[in-house]
Amino acid sequence: MSKLSPFHLAIPVHNLTECRNFYTNVLKFEEGRSSDHWVDYNFFGHQMVIHYKPKSEDDIHTNSVDGKDVPVPHFGVVLPWDSFEEFADMLKSKQIQFIIEPYIRFEGQVGEQATMFFKDPSGNALEFKAFKDMSQLFAK
Structure with a gap:
C-alpha cells in the first residue's frame, strides 16, 4: 500500500x-460529532472516538x-520529531502523570525513538513517539 x-x-x-x-482541554484534540455515549476527535488526522463503557x-x-x-494494551501515534518535544512540554506544563517519562529509547541503535506513556482519566494507556529518521519506523 x-x-x-x-x-x-x-x-x-x-x-x-x-x-x-481531558481529550478536548488537556490534549487539545479537535472535537467532532458526539452524543451522550460517545465523542469523535481528530487524532492527528485520524478518527478517534471515546465510547462510554462501564x-x-x-x-x-x-x-x-x-x-x-x-x-x-496501549495506543498512540508517531509524531514528527520536533512536534514530540513540543507535545511533551505541553503535557508537562499540565502536570500529566507519566507512566514512562519522555526519553530516547534504543539510543544509538536501529529504531532509535523518543517515547512517552501516560493514561487518560479512564486508565487507557497512551504512547506518543517520534523517530528522527522515519525510515527506522519498521527497521529490524
Missing part, C-alpha cells in the same frame, strides 16, 4: 464527561521494553 489512509480508533471510557474534558476491574499488564514496563 503506497498511500496512507486515516484510521479509526474506538476507546472505551467509564466517565465520558471527565475524558471529554468501568472494568481488569488487571493492567506490562511488557518490558528497553528496561521499562510498557502497559498493554
Whole structure:
C-alpha cells in the first residue's frame, strides 16, 4: 500500500464527561460529532472516538521494553520529531502523570525513538513517539 489512509480508533471510557474534558482541554484534540455515549476527535488526522463503557476491574499488564514496563494494551501515534518535544512540554506544563517519562529509547541503535506513556482519566494507556529518521519506523 503506497498511500496512507486515516484510521479509526474506538476507546472505551467509564466517565465520558471527565475524558471529554481531558481529550478536548488537556490534549487539545479537535472535537467532532458526539452524543451522550460517545465523542469523535481528530487524532492527528485520524478518527478517534471515546465510547462510554462501564468501568472494568481488569488487571493492567506490562511488557518490558528497553528496561521499562510498557502497559498493554496501549495506543498512540508517531509524531514528527520536533512536534514530540513540543507535545511533551505541553503535557508537562499540565502536570500529566507519566507512566514512562519522555526519553530516547534504543539510543544509538536501529529504531532509535523518543517515547512517552501516560493514561487518560479512564486508565487507557497512551504512547506518543517520534523517530528522527522515519525510515527506522519498521527497521529490524
